[in-house]
Amino acid sequence: MDRLAISTRGLTRRFGKLTAVQDVNLPVAAGQFFGFLGPNGAGKSTTIRMLTGLLAPTAGSIEILGLDLMANPVEVKRQIGVVPEGMALSGRLTGAEYLNFAGRMYGLDRDTAAKRTAELLDFMDLANQPKKLITDYSHGMQKKLALAAAVIHGPKILFLDEPFEGVDAVASGTLKAMLQRMISRGATIFLTSHVLEIVERLCSHVAIIHEGRLVAQGSIADLRAGVEAGNPEGNHKEKLTLEQIFLSIVGGERPDLEELSWLG
Amino acid sequence: MTGQFAAIAKMRAQLFVNSLFTVRGNVELISRIFVILFFAIGGLGAAAGLGAGAWYLMSHHQEFWLAALLWPVFLFWQLFPILATAFTENLDSSNLLRFPLSFRDYFAIRMAYGLLDPASVLGSLWLLSIVAGIAIASPALLVWSALVMGVFAVSNLLLGRMLFAWLERWLAQRRTREIFSVIFFLLLISFQFAGPLLNRYGERSRREVAGVTLQLTVVQRVLPPGIAAWSIAEMSASRIPTAIAALMILLLYGALFFVLLRSRLRKQYQ
Numbered sequence: 001m002d003r004l005a006i007s008t009r010g011l012t013r014r015f016g017k018l019t020a021v022q023d024v025n026l027p028v029a030a031g032q033f034f035g036f037l038g039p040n041g042a043g044k045s046t047t048i049r050m051l052t053g054l055l056a057p058t059a060g061s062i063e064i065l066g067l068d069l070m071a072n073p074v075e076v077k078r079q080i081g082v083v084p085e086g087m088a089l090s091g092r093l094t095g096a097e098y099l100n101f102a103g104r105m106y107g108l109d110r111d112t113a114a115k116r117t118a119e120l121l122d123f124m125d126l127a128n129q130p131k132k133l134i135t136d137y138s139h140g141m142q143k144k145l146a147l148a149a150a151v152i153h154g155p156k157i158l159f160l161d162e163p164f165e166g167v168d169a170v171a172s173g174t175l176k177a178m179l180q181r182m183i184s185r186g187a188t189i190f191l192t193s194h195v196l197e198i199v200e201r202l203c204s205h206v207a208i209i210h211e212g213r214l215v216a217q218g219s220i221a222d223l224r225a226g227v228e229a230g231n232p233e234g235n236h237k238e239k240l241t242l243e244q245i246f247l248s249i250v251g252g253e254r255p256d257l258e259e260l261s262w263l264g
Numbered sequence: 265m266t267g268q269f270a271a272i273a274k275m276r277a278q279l280f281v282n283s284l285f286t287v288r289g290n291v292e293l294i295s296r297i298f299v300i301l302f303f304a305i306g307g308l309g310a311a312a313g314l315g316a317g318a319w320y321l322m323s324h325h326q327e328f329w330l331a332a333l334l335w336p337v338f339l340f341w342q343l344f345p346i347l348a349t350a351f352t353e354n355l356d357s358s359n360l361l362r363f364p365l366s367f368r369d370y371f372a373i374r375m376a377y378g379l380l381d382p383a384s385v386l387g388s389l390w391l392l393s394i395v396a397g398i399a400i401a402s403p404a405l406l407v408w409s410a411l412v413m414g415v416f417a418v419s420n421l422l423l424g425r426m427l428f429a430w431l432e433r434w435l436a437q438r439r440t441r442e443i444f445s446v447i448f449f450l451l452l453i454s455f456q457f458a459g460p461l462l463n464r465y466g467e468r469s470r471r472e473v474a475g476v477t478l479q480l481t482v483v484q485r486v487l488p489p490g491i492a493a494w495s496i497a498e499m500s501a502s503r504i505p506t507a508i509a510a511l512m513i514l515l516l517y518g519a520l521f522f523v524l525l526r527s528r529l530r531k532q533y534q
């Protein structure tokens with residue numbers, strides 16, 4: 001039950017003088033839908049790049065599915081899928097060409113790659129313009145294609161960096177349907193977001209990162225209980241939203257509206 | 265593994281074909297024609313010129329001046345890919361690193377990308393034509409000059425990949441690419457003026473000016489193009505030990521570039 005899909009110890013990344021991620025210890029159990037939350041610049045993308053072998057940590061260790069990432073990068077990458085921040089697509093390919101390529105790179109044989117490509121394009125509603133190049137895709141279509149490429153080999157863990165960023169409601173419905181299917185199949189999903197509603201709606205467990213440090217982690221219910229306990233005089237007739245929890249933990253105050261008085 | 269290499273080769277071919285046949289608007293069409301003409305005429309013309317130059321220098325016993333032919337090749341090979349990133353697809357190492365590739369395969373693929381680079385293709389063509397020019401003037405030097413130029417080509421390739429790997433993050437930024445595209449056009453324009461300017465001085469004084477510059481820049485002699493020219497000149501004067509020593513230094517350069525490239529990619533790969 002408590003098998004860990006992801007486990008980091010002392011994970012740290014510095015860029016020159018800036019410490020983007022500091023001493024992060026993160027256990028994510030297998031099968032969880034995990035949300036990694038934090039404001040812009042908190043260190044979410046840096047963390048996800050380290051977890052997927054795209055960026056070397058300055059210090060600390062990473063275990064994915066019980067394997068040391070540094071020692072077994074190839075074995076780990078076979079079992080995970082990732083949609084990095086920039087999506088890492090090749091612009092001047094068609095969607096089908098790109099998915100076939102991704103499938104083959106993940107070790108699928110030609111026929112399997114072609115079959116899954118067709119199925120994924122269909123599921124993602126991308127099949128009706130087969131000649132269209134990825135450069136000409138809308139942002140939402142690109143996000144869908146990047147997700148398709150990340151799941152074509154049936155990964156056990158899926159890493160998504162801001163998957164719903166700039167995606168319209170229809171496309172984000174398709175993305176969510178895909179993610180729910182992965183979860184029901186037993187996969188683990190690790191997604192980052194700075195949008196609290198998304199995480200609140202989808203994720204069972206969350207961690208909050210702020211200025212490179214983990215400031216909270218657990219199930220949303222746990223976090224809620226924690227905030228209520230530390231704040232006994234507060235009015236808790238209504239359930240705290242994740243946003244309230246977030247603000248009380250990160251200590252963020254609303255920007256001073258006085259300063260924008262000219263807005264009227 | 266072979267499946268992955270085949271997939272990458274196929275993907276690169278598709279990228280190439282797609283970008284040939286998708287032209288957006290007149291500006292892109294004109295710039296593409298311009299680029300193709302530039303490469304075809306400039307590339308072949310330069311090959312002919314370099315070959316003839318090598319032949320002339322060898323038959324007039326001016327072997328030392330081979331360096332003057334190798335330097336432009338060297339500079340083009342190193343600078344062009346960096347300037348050209350302004351116009352090419354944004355290369356991002358996570359495009360490859362997300363897939364289960366061993367470090368060896370990753371390294372091999374990065375090298376293969378370098379081989380297919382237009383600068384490498386043109387650079388190799390030019391070196392080949394220099395070898396041809398040398399061999400026509402003095403057939404006995406064919407094997408040695410081919411060997412030296414081969415090592416020179418490999419060290420150029422390694423150095424080019426190394427610079428690219430070190431500058432990759434920086435080159436990926438939009439702003440850098442914009443700056444480079446401006447520099448690129450300025451360079452193209454300045455070439456137009458270089459010819460007439462040089463022609464204003466007589467053949468003689470031109471050689472003297474260039475001579476002083478070359479002689480004075482000691483640096484020139486210890487860098488790969490100078491070393492390569494030196495090795496061929498020494499062999500042509502039948503000073504075999506120094507010719508071999510020079511080749512060894514060139515090999516050391518290649519090895520140094522290899523080690524630096526490897527350590528850079530190793531860090532990326534982690």
Ligand SMILES: Nc1ncnc2c1ncn2[C@@H]1O[C@H](COP(=O)(O)OP(=O)(O)O)[C@@H](O)[C@H]1O
Nearest residue numbers: 015018020038039040041042043044045046047
């Ligand atoms: N390659 C890099 N070089 C230098 N600084 C970086 C680099 N990548 C990220 N950073 C810095 O690290 C911090 C965390 O960035 P990031 O992980 O992208 O945040 P998030 O994804 O949470 O918005 C930021 O201050 C960012 O500017």
Ligand SMILES: [Mg+2]
Nearest residue numbers: 044045046085
């Ligand atoms: Mg980010």
